[in-house]
Amino acid sequence: MIRMQVRDRETIQEAVRRFRKLVERSGLKKEMRRRQYYEKPSEIKRRNHIRAERRLARERRLAAGRR
Structure with missing residues (x-):
């Protein structure tokens, strides 16, 4: 509040x-x-999974650029 x-x-x-x-x-x-709006638990998990994949891909790109 x-x-x-x-x-x-x-x-x-x-x-x-x-x-x-x-x-x-x-x-x-x-x-x-x-x-x-109601969001099914499976949709929440899917959205979180996609977000994690994007974050990992971005970290890999940044790590590759540092080499």
Whole structure:
């Protein structure tokens, strides 16, 4: 849960800007998008597997460039 206190003499625009930053940093927006639709466990595993393969491929390319 995100809590924010509006400071003395803080304008609404400043408070909204601070609130947006808090939401962004907390990952709440990302989590809401992820939970917007149900995703089967097999789809989650598949997506994580693809992400890991891409990460490994990128690391291999970087390691090959260092030689």
